Amino acid sequence: MSKGSSNGCVWLFLIIIFLGALMWLVGAALWLLQFIIPIVGVLIALGLAVDSWSRVKQRRQAERLAELSRAELVSIATESEYRLNEIMSKWDAVARTMGIGTAFREAFSSGQATPELVQLRADLTRAERVSESLRAAIGNAEDADKEELVDVIEDADQLWATLTERYWGSSSST
Structure with a gap:
């Protein structure tokens, strides 16, 4: 090869x-x-x-x-506002009749507020803000977009459920 x-x-x-x-x-x-x-x-x-x-x-x-018609949405928004106002009025009644409001203010003014008090204050502030937005949405129901009204109602219902569960231990209405 x-x-x-x-x-x-x-x-x-x-x-x-x-x-x-x-x-x-x-x-x-x-x-x-x-x-x-x-x-x-x-x-x-x-x-x-x-x-x-x-x-x-x-x-x-x-x-x-x-x-949903606008009338139904306004009715639902009014009910949601009522439920939030009911919670805030319960807090006001407890604060006035049991002296809790004074202790609450003193704890914040002295800087000794517990995390629970801070959470309560934030919840009450949020409830007031949502209640005001509900009131404004109800007042402008004719001009407001349905989706905006539904969003405000959903915010109010979620806040109500959170407050009810956190402070009353259940998610059912009282």
Whole structure:
């Protein structure tokens, strides 16, 4: 044999080894893809399900909003304002009749307010602010957008539920 023909065999052998290694890498990649593709598919399906759920929720809220008339919204807003004012009047009655209001003011003026008192003060301030926004929304019900009125009502109801649960230990109305 001549030296040139054995050199060609070596090159042919190296090319076959290279193609074999390349095919092995392609096979390994395909083997990994058989596990990755179903996982990615499930994640995409979950993402689509969450997206569709949120769109259905938005559509239902829009339908509910369209069904409610302004008079019903004003009625609901008035009831929400009444419930918040009821909580604030209970606090005022307790503060006046049991002397708690004086101790409350003294604790803040002396800088010895506990975190519970700070939370109570923040809750009462928020209740007053939400009650004022409800009153303003009721006064401007003719001009106000329905969505704004519903947002104010939802804020008031969430605050009422929070206050009721935090200070009376239940989420039911009294």
